[in-house]
Amino acid sequence: MIHLDRVSKTYPGPGAPAVDELSLEVHAGEIVVLLGPSGCGKTTTMRMINRLIEPTSGRIFFDGEDVTNVNADQLRRRIGYVIQQVGLIPHLTVAANIGMVPRALGWDKKRIQARVTELLDLLGLDPDVYRRRYPKQLSGGEQQRIGVARALAADPPVMLMDEPFGALDPMIRDRLQEEFLALQEKIQKTVVFVTHDIEEAIKLGDRIAIFGKGGKIAQFDTPARLLSHPADEFVASFIGSGGSVRLLGLQPVTDLPLESIDIVESSAVSVPDAGGASRALWVEDGRPMRWTRGSRGDALAVVRQSQSQFDALDAMLGAHDDMAVVVSDDGRVLGGLSLNTVLRHTAGNGREASESARADHERTP
Numbered sequence: 242m243i244h245l246d247r248v249s250k251t252y253p254g255p256g257a258p259a260v261d262e263l264s265l266e267v268h269a270g271e272i273v274v275l276l277g278p279s280g281c282g283k284t285t286t287m288r289m290i291n292r293l294i295e296p297t298s299g300r301i302f303f304d305g306e307d308v309t310n311v312n313a314d315q316l317r318r319r320i321g322y323v324i325q326q327v328g329l330i331p332h333l334t335v336a337a338n339i340g341m342v343p344r345a346l347g348w349d350k351k352r353i354q355a356r357v358t359e360l361l362d363l364l365g366l367d368p369d370v371y372r373r374r375y376p377k378q379l380s381g382g383e384q385q386r387i388g389v390a391r392a393l394a395a396d397p398p399v400m401l402m403d404e405p406f407g408a409l410d411p412m413i414r415d416r417l418q419e420e421f422l423a424l425q426e427k428i429q430k431t432v433v434f435v436t437h438d439i440e441e442a443i444k445l446g447d448r449i450a451i452f453g454k455g456g457k458i459a460q461f462d463t464p465a466r467l468l469s470h471p472a473d474e475f476v477a478s479f480i481g482s483g484g485s486v487r488l489l490g491l492q493p494v495t496d497l498p499l500e501s502i503d504i505v506e507s508s509a510v511s512v513p514d515a516g517g518a519s520r521a522l523w524v525e526d527g528r529p530m531r532w533t534r535g536s537r538g539d540a541l542a543v544v545r546q547s548q549s550q551f552d553a554l555d556a557m558l559g560a561h562d563d564m565a566v567v568v569s570d571d572g573r574v575l576g577g578l579s580l581n582t583v584l585r586h587t588a589g590n591g592r593e594a595s596e597s598a599r600a601d602h603e604r605t606p
């Protein structure tokens with residue numbers, strides 16, 4: 242969908258290029274996160290895509306079409322843009338702010354009004370309450386939602402988002418990230434997202450481009466590959482410690498082998514309460530209740546199949562048990578996930594990660 246072909250930017254004056262011969266492919270419908278330390282060229286790269294910054298050299302393609310030299314205003318109508326400072330116009334209402342691009346495109350009033358209503362609904366803001374408000378009558382999180390609505394107004398296929406949630410407090414940021422992921426499920430835009438927050442990148446990115454020094458990409462990969470196979474010491478150190486735990490958060494429990502569990506239905510007349518080497522699970526109306534025997538824990542750790550291995554570990558720690566019961570999303574017992582299984586697989590991941598970083602480091606002269 243978006244293809245940057247050896248794009249460079251050198252700002253006037255002395256100094257190395259801010260972005261140096263960078264090539265990047267973003268597929269339709271995916272979220273690509275540009276991640277890296279301050280000053281590494283993320284924003285410059287993003288702004289070259291909508292030509293707020295003109296590349297010094299290289300070419301940019303949209304769906305195979307070379308857009309490097311097309312009219313920048315027309316190009317920007319195909320691209321939504323959300324920034325940290327939001328940039329809502331203070332003397333215009335929410336509705337007028339959202340309707341800016343459709344107005345410029347010559348949509349009639351009725352169509353704009355309908356689109357504003359649709360977008361406010363989509364972003365979880367009651368249109369009757371918010372349409373007539375002014376930006377200063379909104380909280381930071383609401384302003385950011387309106388910023389997203391405005392970028393989506395003319396339904397552009399591409400969204401550029403430059404640290405859109407960076408200025409929000411952690412709880413609101415977390416909620417907006419969740420909302421954005423749910424929204425993306427529905428709208429399937431092609432998104433380029435800039436952040437320097439590794440947690441945000443892992444949570445939102447289908448793929449992450451980690452920028453190294455001198456405006457070059459150090460690694461472009463899925464979050465799981467970045468965590469398990471950092472390309473070099475720079476990437477490994479940028480990801481920092483805790484890679485194995487983060488990786489657990491990305492991997493569903495169903496990726497691991499589950500153990501079969503003996504089930505005792507509630508209809509059984511007498512349930513042996515202790516003894517017996519193997520575990521047995523007491524199930525009532527199809528719902529797991531507690532271990533009848535063989536458990537070390539004092540509560541039952543239960544996770545749904547759509548949850549992560551991190552969630553399973555968390556549930557086991559909470560229940561002081563070394564096994565979690567995995568249930569289907571409609572509550573049926575699928576099997577048991579043991580702490581041992583999680584540890585065995587995590588140990589493999591960690592070893593691969595450190596070995597691949599070390600091997601790369603040794604190859605570097």
Ligand SMILES: Nc1ncnc2c1ncn2[C@@H]1O[C@H](COP(=O)(O)OP(=O)(O)OP(=O)(O)O)[C@@H](O)[C@H]1O
Binds near residue numbers: 252282283285
């Ligand atoms: N208008 C400009 N004129 C000259 N140099 C600039 C200009 N804008 C950015 N730079 C320089 O280009 C480099 C890359 O800047 P850029 O804003 O793209 O980095 P970034 O990775 O987005 O950083 P941050 O995370 O701090 O926003 C930096 O060294 C910066 O000082």
